[in-house]
Amino acid sequence: MRISQLAAATGVPVATIKYYRREKLLHDGVLTAATQAHYDDSHVRRLKLIRALIGTAGLSVAATRELLQGLENPPEPGHDLLGLAHRAVTRPAADGVDLAPAQELLGRWGWGEQACDRNSQAALVEALDGLSSAGFELPDGMLDRYARAMRDVAEADVESVPTDSPEAAMRYVVLGTVLVEPVLLAMRRLAQQSASFERFGAATLGQGAGPV
Amino acid sequence: MRISQLAAATGVPVATIKYYRREKLLHDGVLTAATQAHYDDSHVRRLKLIRALIGTAGLSVAATRELLQGLENPPEPGHDLLGLAHRAVTRPAADGVDLAPAQELLGRWGWGEQACDRNSQAALVEALDGLSSAGFELPDGMLDRYARAMRDVAEADVESVPTDSPEAAMRYVVLGTVLVEPVLLAMRRLAQQSASFERFGAATLGQGAGPV
DNA sequence: CAATAATGGAGAGTAGTACTATCTAAGTCA
């Protein structure tokens, strides 16, 4: 398969394929001559994965590269699979973040603090800071309801990890983490619309009377 | 309060404040002379809100402007509050998207299809497409578990909407939708780490033995 | 009251990201 056929098979422009190759997202084809290379199914699959990570999951090219490079190396026992996935979607925590608020919540929910890494805790703290600095106050108990729901999600995630091979587990964890996020957010919005429709009828929160 | 004091009070550089003003995110101060204007608390609050929307929620300047302009106009009865918030975080659906897969799911979950707008349905379809085109298959029943959890979240959201004043309701819906998303995602990651720690111990999915 | 600093408003400049286009020498195919 030559590059133009690879482009046709995936819908990705040739120039973009070359760009991804330069950026080390896509492995080289097999050179058959100085100006000719062959690509195969592995390139098609990889390219589709790249587009899903950049397009659907909204990762940057740099984060995508890191995640793919992590996926490439077979996971050693004790390798931090979740960390690999989470680093791809979590920006590193600033140094001066006070993790105490997160620690308190983790304690309250019985989520072992020692199991949870700094960056994810910092992400929670920053998200909550964003809420409060915007002058937005969550009603009492709201955070706990959210926590229960996300715990359900996470338990489903963890239970479904295939345990037969480390490679399959790694793939599942890494892709499941980043690619499922947009699914969950889309679901929340639809569920909000449905719940609001049931509770208030169309007139209050849902679709207005007129066209959008 | 002059612009430099506004900058000091919010941590936003003067040049950036001027930029937000040009971009109509921030209302003008009161001119007291040709080169002097006064700012007040409303500017401080607005600026903090802008930073939360752009920084924490990850909105673009354009989406932030739209959302703020929507917040500004008092909501008319029948106004589409959820739509306003959802448009700020959902990119408009491409024309050619087939909504059938989403419709089927909505039917299965009993989420009234007529309550759910095209763009949100398209977002779900695209997110699921991303999963499958990445070669990632969700186990049977997984989507339903996710749906149940997100339904819980959405019901909490809708129940907590203050019903006393339309302005408060609008503010709650719009900000709650976009600012809570990062909170939920951070929680999912922490819950995954905790659940994985409980199920597998530190060695399999969680923090590796060595330093990262 | 004069020197210094700050401000509003406008425009231009910058840094980063994700491509996209052009070019050359080399190879392929009809």
Next chain:
DNA sequence: TGACTTAGATAGTACTACTCTCCATTATTG
């Protein structure tokens, strides 16, 4: 043979979110 394709390198583009510079005022301070 001659049009077409390709690898690899370099340069250019479009967009976003700022950031800087400038000038004619105002304000502040010694």
